[in-house]
Amino acid sequence: MLESDESQPNQEALDRYHVIDGDCHYMESFHDVAEYMEEPWKTKFEESNFDEKGAKQNLSSFFPFSTGDRQAHGKITREHSSYPDEPETPERIREGMESIGVDETLLISHLILAGAGTTADDDRQSAFAKAYVEYMQEEVLDPDDGIHGLAPIPYGDVDASLEILDRIEGEEEYVGACFVTAGATPPLGNRKYDPLYERCEELGLPAVFHTGGAGLDEYVRAGYQEMLETHTLGFLESNMSQIVSLVVQGVPEKFPDLDIVFMESGITYIPGLITRLDEEYLKRPEEAPLLEKKPGEYIKDFYYGTQPLEISADPEYLEKCFDMVGADSLMYASDYPHWDYDRPTTVTDLPFLSEDEKKQILSGNAQEVFDL
Amino acid sequence: MSTTELIEVKPESEFEEGDRELVDVNGIEVGVLRVNGEFHAVQNRCLHDCGPVAEGQVSRKLVGEFVEPGKRVEKDYDDNEPIISCPWHGWSYDLETGEQLADDDIVLPTFDVVVEDGVVYVDGQQ
Numbered sequence A: 001m002l003e004s005d006e007s008q009p010n011q012e013a014l015d016r017y018h019v020i021d022g023d024c025h026y027m028e029s030f031h032d033v034a035e036y037m038e039e040p041w042k043t044k045f046e047e048s049n050f051d052e053k054g055a056k057q058n059l060s061s062f063f064p065f066s067t068g069d070r071q072a073h074g075k076i077t078r079e080h081s082s083y084p085d086e087p088e089t090p091e092r093i094r095e096g097m098e099s100i101g102v103d104e105t106l107l108i109s110h111l112i113l114a115g116a117g118t119t120a121d122d123d124r125q126s127a128f129a130k131a132y133v134e135y136m137q138e139e140v141l142d143p144d145d146g147i148h149g150l151a152p153i154p155y156g157d158v159d160a161s162l163e164i165l166d167r168i169e170g171e172e173e174y175v176g177a178c179f180v181t182a183g184a185t186p187p188l189g190n191r192k193y194d195p196l197y198e199r200c201e202e203l204g205l206p207a208v209f210h211t212g213g214a215g216l217d218e219y220v221r222a223g224y225q226e227m228l229e230t231h232t233l234g235f236l237e238s239n240m241s242q243i244v245s246l247v248v249q250g251v252p253e254k255f256p257d258l259d260i261v262f263m264e265s266g267i268t269y270i271p272g273l274i275t276r277l278d279e280e281y282l283k284r285p286e287e288a289p290l291l292e293k294k295p296g297e298y299i300k301d302f303y304y305g306t307q308p309l310e311i312s313a314d315p316e317y318l319e320k321c322f323d324m325v326g327a328d329s330l331m332y333a334s335d336y337p338h339w340d341y342d343r344p345t346t347v348t349d350l351p352f353l354s355e356d357e358k359k360q361i362l363s364g365n366a367q368e369v370f371d372l
Numbered sequence B: 001m002s003t004t005e006l007i008e009v010k011p012e013s014e015f016e017e018g019d020r021e022l023v024d025v026n027g028i029e030v031g032v033l034r035v036n037g038e039f040h041a042v043q044n045r046c047l048h049d050c051g052p053v054a055e056g057q058v059s060r061k062l063v064g065e066f067v068e069p070g071k072r073v074e075k076d077y078d079d080n081e082p083i084i085s086c087p088w089h090g091w092s093y094d095l096e097t098g099e100q101l102a103d104d105d106i107v108l109p110t111f112d113v114v115v116e117d118g119v120v121y122v123d124g125q126q
């Protein structure tokens, strides 16, 4: 018989905390978003043979778009979400949140994560992002009920991105701007993106960098065969490359009041990146002349979503990683309803965190950064 | 007040711009350099991994200025900040203060240089 065990995640403990989820995905429907699109995209989408999601996940599970079926060929199901087979509906958002123990949530578009694979033109991403912003504000987001939004930024088109930032100025539904790190070429520290960071800083909107799976199969080199390979490496590399680019090119010096957040690569990579970059910087600081301190110090100033937290790691190692990044830089994030989502128990059960640190990570930091 | 302990290098008249001399200062090898007319003396043992830093390239600090969003960072050399770089892996130090350019908590020992009666000396007190 299964005995209750001290080492098992303690569901009850969750009631003691106010939990804000920094990264939850709303599986919007292409059909719904198309309603808000400008022409010619509205007609193009409506007349396309897409199903509501553009393409069903299960359609891709045998001949994958991007190594492998996210649901691991039937292993993973979601009782409290329509994902992955049907679009989500606003009514079910709360149900999903309650099922994992979340009080407030920040929604990031699901479909935009695939947008980074669209390299042929920068028009489709902008058309989608603009319509998404309208659709979500009109039909889904509900800040009074703790359902907040991040506006996708189609950074390949700086003008369109600025239009989106203008559009959400002062709109309480949007608490940040979301940059999908996969596929960003040139990387996001390039000066061409400066106007976006400048505008975010001016509006008091944090820039949330979110890794993504688009293009994973051929991530850096072609030939990987399993999602275990591409997801382990690609999700990490997409964030690491942008962190390095932002820091070395001096974005935090150029825009000192901009809050920068990175989502969805866990946390153990951060100390590795800090130490490696610092080691190199000691040898070639002249290549980053805007920096006033070591790159690692800037990296520690950024915020990080905790998911997918490496809770199976040696606790001493994990504790050291938390120490190096700092509890004041971490935010609980679920990534719900995706295959590797984390419940808040991943944080509440950590033996080495104080109560104050748990509160900081579960809601305090997010409240401060997103002004909730 | 600390006492000075002068170690002779060579006559000033023979110390040309760009010259370097290595002297022993209480068992520490010290490089004495003349850069832009000024004398500098630094320990010839890099704090990274003991490389002969005092024999490395002397250049100027590269500085960057953020002019405005979207514009290239303007980069130029600062004529007033001579630096010395260790030939082994490139750690660079401000020649005057000894501070590692990437981390001013790392400070290469420097020494005062004095000229008395036409002779250049290193002051053995750090």
Ligand code: FES
Residues within 6 Å of the ligand: B046, B047, B048, B049, B050, B051, B052, B053, B086, B087, B088, B089, B090, B091
């Ligand atoms: S020993 Fe001087 S840079 Fe390595």
